[in-house]
Amino acid sequence: MTETSTAVVHGPKREGVPALEARRLTKHFPLTSLGERGRVVHAVEDVSLALPEKTVTAVVGESGSGKSTLARLLTGLIKPTSGELLLDGSPVGTSARERRAYTSDVHLVLQDPFSSLNAAHSVKYHIERPLKLHTKLRGAELEAKTVELLERVSLHPGTDFAAKFPHELSGGQRQRVAIARGLAVGPRVLLADEPVSMLDVSIRLGVLNLFDELRENENLAILYVTHDIASARYLADTIVVMYAGEVVESGPATQITDSPQHPYTQLLLSAAPDPSRGQAPVLRGKGSPPSLVTPPTGCRFHPRCPFAMPVCEERTPPPLPAGADQVAACWLLAPPTAEAASAG
Amino acid sequence: MSARVTDTDAAPRSPAEAVLDVRGLCVDYGVGRDAVRAVTDVSFTLRRGEVLGLAGESGSGKSTLAYAITRLLRAPGVITGGEVFFHQRSAPGGPVRKVDLLEADARELAGIRWVDLSMVFQSAMHALNPVARIESQLTDVLKRHRPDMAAADRRARAVELLGMVGITADRLRAYPHELSGGMRQRVMIAMALALEPSLVLMDEPTTALDVVTQREILDELMQLRERLGFAVIFITHDLSLLLELADTIAIMYAGRLVELAAATDLAAAPRHPYSLGLLSSFPALHGERVKMTGIPGAPPSLRTMPDGCKFHPRCPHAFERCSAEEPSLLALPGSRTRRTVSCWLHVGDRVPPEALGRPDPGTDAGAGHTQDVAIGGHS
Numbered sequence: 001m002t003e004t005s006t007a008v009v010h011g012p013k014r015e016g017v018p019a020l021e022a023r024r025l026t027k028h029f030p031l032t033s034l035g036e037r038g039r040v041v042h043a044v045e046d047v048s049l050a051l052p053e054k055t056v057t058a059v060v061g062e063s064g065s066g067k068s069t070l071a072r073l074l075t076g077l078i079k080p081t082s083g084e085l086l087l088d089g090s091p092v093g094t095s096a097r098e099r100r101a102y103t104s105d106v107h108l109v110l111q112d113p114f115s116s117l118n119a120a121h122s123v124k125y126h127i128e129r130p131l132k133l134h135t136k137l138r139g140a141e142l143e144a145k146t147v148e149l150l151e152r153v154s155l156h157p158g159t160d161f162a163a164k165f166p167h168e169l170s171g172g173q174r175q176r177v178a179i180a181r182g183l184a185v186g187p188r189v190l191l192a193d194e195p196v197s198m199l200d201v202s203i204r205l206g207v208l209n210l211f212d213e214l215r216e217n218e219n220l221a222i223l224y225v226t227h228d229i230a231s232a233r234y235l236a237d238t239i240v241v242m243y244a245g246e247v248v249e250s251g252p253a254t255q256i257t258d259s260p261q262h263p264y265t266q267l268l269l270s271a272a273p274d275p276s277r278g279q280a281p282v283l284r285g286k287g288s289p290p291s292l293v294t295p296p297t298g299c300r301f302h303p304r305c306p307f308a309m310p311v312c313e314e315r316t317p318p319p320l321p322a323g324a325d326q327v328a329a330c331w332l333l334a335p336p337t338a339e340a341a342s343a344g
Numbered sequence: 345m346s347a348r349v350t351d352t353d354a355a356p357r358s359p360a361e362a363v364l365d366v367r368g369l370c371v372d373y374g375v376g377r378d379a380v381r382a383v384t385d386v387s388f389t390l391r392r393g394e395v396l397g398l399a400g401e402s403g404s405g406k407s408t409l410a411y412a413i414t415r416l417l418r419a420p421g422v423i424t425g426g427e428v429f430f431h432q433r434s435a436p437g438g439p440v441r442k443v444d445l446l447e448a449d450a451r452e453l454a455g456i457r458w459v460d461l462s463m464v465f466q467s468a469m470h471a472l473n474p475v476a477r478i479e480s481q482l483t484d485v486l487k488r489h490r491p492d493m494a495a496a497d498r499r500a501r502a503v504e505l506l507g508m509v510g511i512t513a514d515r516l517r518a519y520p521h522e523l524s525g526g527m528r529q530r531v532m533i534a535m536a537l538a539l540e541p542s543l544v545l546m547d548e549p550t551t552a553l554d555v556v557t558q559r560e561i562l563d564e565l566m567q568l569r570e571r572l573g574f575a576v577i578f579i580t581h582d583l584s585l586l587l588e589l590a591d592t593i594a595i596m597y598a599g600r601l602v603e604l605a606a607a608t609d610l611a612a613a614p615r616h617p618y619s620l621g622l623l624s625s626f627p628a629l630h631g632e633r634v635k636m637t638g639i640p641g642a643p644p645s646l647r648t649m650p651d652g653c654k655f656h657p658r659c660p661h662a663f664e665r666c667s668a669e670e671p672s673l674l675a676l677p678g679s680r681t682r683r684t685v686s687c688w689l690h691v692g693d694r695v696p697p698e699a700l701g702r703p704d705p706g707t708d709a710g711a712g713h714t715q716d717v718a719i720g721g722h723s
Binding site for chain 1: 401402524526554555556557558559560563566581582583584585587588611621622625626627628629630633635636637638639640642643
């Protein structure tokens, strides 16, 4: 596969060193069943991402686009096939001590608060656990910190909530407990994998607004993984659109939704529910995402793309400038000369 | 075959004829002292060819309502009151027979279910038989309800049905696990339409699917409805989707219908504070980014229902009466279209807050206040 020599780093553009940076992350999952050995699932392909503090980066894509795998790569829970992670500009080490330090700086909030909390333990236990493992707080101090954390995620009064068990809480409250647990270790980076998709519609905004407050008040760098592009627009500074393991477009959130340049982003936006739309949208690019075991050559979107050209099948498009801070990996954006050269 | 229905039922929005009449339906889970009421006093009328969107959060009773209407409710669910009239038409243009589905015996139900009233379930993976091929699952329903149909005809019909939802005939021999989620859901829809029912209930048919697939399936569904003229009850928690899809929207909260209105009216001028809250819970895809608040609090548990209006603890406009008395679903006077709401703010001389008193789209009335004066004058 042909690659451009300089990888474009996606994510919000800010001065200084980003809290977390991923350089050219690639993840191939090997297949293990008989007859498929040696083949791999190309889950994430050459993704570079910078998460500066006080920003929210949304990763948007359909199921199988690699967005969750990317979040898990950033946690360090799974090892990338190639590429590296930089925390505050320095590479993340592999020793047990360094790994533990990393887990207290980068925290993951999972999709389903109904299964990510242990039904047999109180809220207090869930919050105290990371505090005991990562800090030296004990006794009254530990309790005070627990209550403070719960109140920071708007669970008032904290003492009452600490004594409750997960089944006594609503979905939104459970997700808040999961976020409070994430905040316990004082992380720099919060990775949220579909944090509101299991919640009731009327309480989703409450949790999204909480992320917004945390970005401001705790200087957090937040990665918001979602399939809902409207909520990404609402919360995020930057939207990164993934398709079949690759980043196809990224840029400032409102810019992406107002003037999408990549055909896939356009397809995604035309399919999203939008009551303000006067008439039924026209979908350009039917079909479904490809197999990641044998991804299409060239641009992975070309079999579905209404604008596909011969070059799309042959070569992977590099990220090309598509607006201020906006890039899209699409040959349509290539200067005419380059296109002519490749055709000739 | 499909043309048969098209000729007579081509006008989907014809106001004349009802296909389903639900009156005061109540459903409990459990019996005796432990019973909780999941659906309380729900009434509505569905006309031929109409798409009714039923929106509500989890636990609002929307699925329970669908299962009660189809008599598919399982223990400990018990229907404790009400009537569900299905207007069965044996032949196009023929006489209409009114059947109370709640009184019908097993034989009568078998003659109505799937023939006149079918259902698309939420999870296709669970609704399709994993060890039977698509072909046998599709022909099974024909074998049962059209016993005199020859095997070759059944197969031809199965091919035709799959073609209707955009699946090629070679998938007939496939097992459900060999199909993608979207294809499985399409098979479910094809199966529901096999006998050309006049009403299809859809319980979150696209919730588990990606947005692009969801849009494709909904487009196909709406085209099929235009062609075949069946009525749809579409259940979902995604109100933004319903606004594009439905003719009429019913909003459920805590087992009750709180507002029933034409989709366009509801979108532009909601009357119930909960409808307004739901509408402002979906961030927009265009325009200025504004901070939204959603609805504070959480839906009540069925065991600990608040007194009075069930929404009052979360309602920003609640006043004394709301916590004391429960409002009932009343028609709004002065409305161009039929719309009903259960909220004390719209009863008596009270002037509703501006956001809840916007004029219906298409009416000439100015601000909400003026309209209310006009209402008072007429009534």
